[in-house]
Amino acid sequence: MATTPTDSLDDVDEDAAARGAVYATLAKAFEYPAEPFHEAAANGSLEADLRNCIDRTGLDVAVPPLTTDDDYRTLAARYNDIFELGYSEYADRTDGSLDAEGPPVPLYESKYRPDHSWNDVNLDLSRAYSHYGLEIDQEDRDNHDALTYELEFAGYLARREAAVGSDAAAARLDFHDRHLGHAAAGVAERLADEPGTDVYGGLGDLLEAVVRADRNDLAHRLEGQR
């Protein structure tokens, strides 16, 4: 595609832009809840506008209920309980296996990659972020494999595809296969097993469905091109 200095932003690829918006929204949704997120979940705009965005992607993804009746404090405590706070708990007392690593649904990809070391997962991500000139905010840093970073990165790549260059599509597919696909499936599966997840249960389902559909669509589009 030709480069023209006078390009207008109006020419962005709407499908990719919408996918970028979905990923950005999911990134924020899986952060510790801020008041505006709670408000959007409580008043239904989260569900409605995510549906609008997904409708513009062409992906065949059904949006589950994404509302909450929690007040803000309860939602925040629920988030902490599900995602943040870790105690060692028995996975299976009959064989002594112990989940020593913390919260019921960890928001880190490496927790869902039993065959890969923490270093392998995180170093690979570090290289990916670095390749695109991105780095983690050191003022409030987290590990490279934090789900929210991966979703931000997925959104970034989708927006690059939408507004800068279509070669980002290949990066998006590889990123799904190497990282986000594993994290999304793992988080969704754990959430499905967890009681009392409220809006986060729906967000987990949506996360998994979007990532899977996006990945399959990318694979189909790029088939034979690489």
Next chain:
Amino acid sequence: MSRHDPTDDETDSAGISRRDFVRGLGAASLLGATGLGFADDGMTGLQAVDDPIGNYPYRDWEDLYRDEWDWDSVARSTHSVNCTGSCSWNVFVKDGQVWREEQAGDYPTFDESLPDPNPRGCQKGACYTDYVNADQRVLHPLRRTGERGDGQWERISWDEALTEIADHVIDEVQAGRYDAISGFTPIPAMSPVSFASGSRLVNLLGGVSHSFYDWYSDLPPGQPITWGTQTDNAESADWHNSDYIIAWGSNINVTRIPDAKYFLDAGYEGAKRVGIFTDYSQTAIHTDEWLSPEGGTDTALALGMAQTIVDEGLHDEAHLKEQTDMPLLVREDTGKFLRASEVGLAADADDPEKVFVMVDANGDLRAAPGSLGERDGQHDHSMSIELDFDPRLSVDRSVQTDGGSVAVRSVWENLRDELSQYTPEFVHEETSVGEDTYQRVAREFAEADAAKIIHGKGVNDWYHNDLGNRAIQLLVTLTGNLGDPGTGVDHYVGQEKIWSFHGWQVLSFPTGSVRGVPTTLWTYFHAGILDNTDPDTAEKIRESIEKNWMPVYPSEREDGIRPDPTTMFVWRGNYFNQAKGNVAVEEQLWPKLDLVVDINFRMDSTALYSDIVLPAASHYEKYDLSETDMHTYVHPFTPAVEPLGEAKTDWEIFRLLAEKIQERATERGVDPVEDRKFDRTIDLTTIHDDYVRDWETGEEGALEEDRAAAEFILEHSEETNPSDTDEQITFDDIDDQPQRFLAAGDHWSSDIKDGEAYVPWQDYVHDKNPWPTFTGRQQYYIDHDWYLELGEELPTHKEGPEDTGGDYPLSYNTPHGRWSIHSTWRDSAKMLRLQRGEPVVYLNPEDAEERGIEDGDTVEVYNDLAEVEVQAKIYPSSEPGTVRQFFAWEKFQYPDRDNFNSLVPMYMKPTQLVQYPEDTGEHLHFFPNYWGPTGVNSDVRVDVRPTGGDTE
């Protein structure tokens, strides 16, 4: 392939530029999804450091691996808090993240004849990165929303958290309850800046600083009793100088991994290594000979060995005469020492009633030089214990006193009487150690050129730990194995002592007025021990408090009422999990506390049962110092990376809290409060200014940062900035390479010498300064009324209290494990994978079979206090009749949250509540971590049954 010119940044009709769009700014709005505005302000976790619409060609993931790759930086750090190894590590950083660590391996060699000091480290340190990056890190200030322990939290801002805590603290101080504010943090040596951070604020608040060394029964009370001080040890390199080493309950290969090489290598130099362990431990298997006494009979074994040494004349008579109380006379009628004042001696002494009496070779009475009555306090190096006469060891006669003729005998004669009870038959009957075996070991020990005992915690955990310590110490005293290379009793358990003492002390307690408290007594008092112990112990606890021998806070008010404690800060420790008597602690003490604040990098059991948890920087995210008495080096923590999430360093957290208290106190217009005990005013409106002021120089704002605090310690300590030389160790020096201390200050009993491993006690043994005891000598006879009443004026073997925890057939103890440092690393996945991954009890096969228990079964360990569900491990190396549960699993790692300590009741030994001399206390007085009651636990009785079963 690029859709757009990377330099194109024009805006569209909605005012969004392409660059902003790719950053994520307004991307949803562009699509009309205004309801997603909360997610439309761009990336926040990832930041574009290069142009977001720059040219980043991508064909394949391999492209990411084409760039040259290297670490961004390597930082020097180490591990704390209660790991006493003090090993220097290099920490590797890339993209703001720690990826791995490796042993620094650059400790300078100071004695070429000793094994290389490098490297130091163990498996826990090698996986600390896991903690730094762990998803169970506490990343944000949290306030509980449910009951304590429910695990329901809300994230709050730092400002909200600090304001809530500050207002509470201000209320307490203004109400005069500043002594209801407690600060608990253990062991300063391995991170003194973090220790000082909270201690400094608590000190400025007039609050209570807790002891820890005695509380965890790491303190060997026999050492202050006998030597007037505690745990001055040779560094581990000195093990290599020994000809004969007894590892007495010290499981070196498990708990001293970085130092174990000195123990193993000593064998290559011909040293004999004997292990004394109740089980065939991981260290016993590497010794030349293993003795296995019954649990709790160490005292009988040691006194049996002492009897052999004395009986066969293998003792060092010159050492006993000059360095010990053995020649001193004791009245037969009262059991008290004969005092010089009673026989008209030492008339020139400040206090002849505190001068003791010997008999010289001519049979004349002589004042013992160096007695307290002629010294200026406990430590007085202007005096000497050197003798200008030859005292008799054996004295049994009468003397003429003011009150008439009195029969007296020397301590030596009394000791010989005591030892005579320890016949080979008795010792074998009591300990089960073979008669010939222990006597041969005693002979070998006495005849070795340089013999040493490495004394472990196994002895300390028993009720009669003081007697055990004294009996073991007696062996090195009798044989003169003190003050020279390769000798001594090395007791490293807990390692309270910090080399750079003065700098740490004035940083931690700037006012100099310290409300210290013995934590065992404080905990048990507020958890209701007075109503839950035998009448005699309860009475002695009351007497000790009434006579001000031991303090308890809050203090009793003028109206006779003693308020409850209200506030507790815990940092660097896991008080709630590690509390013995923890059923009572949870049920009685914890509800009294209105506010519990835990500062932590992980959600341990104390954090879980707190009200507010503040996220602390990990060991790789801060500046601090690391020291240990296992070696004579100092090396640093330096921040390899920024603290994860919203975490802050301990120093920063307490400084910010001080700042918030000052701000709120000023806003509220509170008045200063006069301290009811000390001559000082607690002024909350200046508390931050006081916190960051260098009180030694008066410089305002000098201690804002943790690194400045570390430099303060180095600057103000004799060990790193000696007064008699221009040499000085700076923080830059230790960041470059670990540095050996330049000197040893008054806190230590020997000098640090070039080319020699540190060995203690030379001030007394070689320089003849008085030992810091009542008599000025190693003192094996204690004529305190309580000791006489209990028959413990000399070391003696006694049975422990019966039915501790109930009438059950099995003995229960909780040794230190291989896979954790106390509760730290207990929840590390890597460490759990190297063991069974859950709390385990070790059972002798006979005990297990008798109860129908097989390896891997889930069982209940139970007594009158609790039932604790764990996995059974069949341990043939264990003696029958003993259940071992290597501690310190977290409460939440047990199904019902009853943990290893739930089986341990509150109990303490009255002999450790005394002041001695009773009126002035120079020899034994409460001083945090030096003298106070120990929290013991090995006398506990339990039984075990398969889960769901019963005792039949």
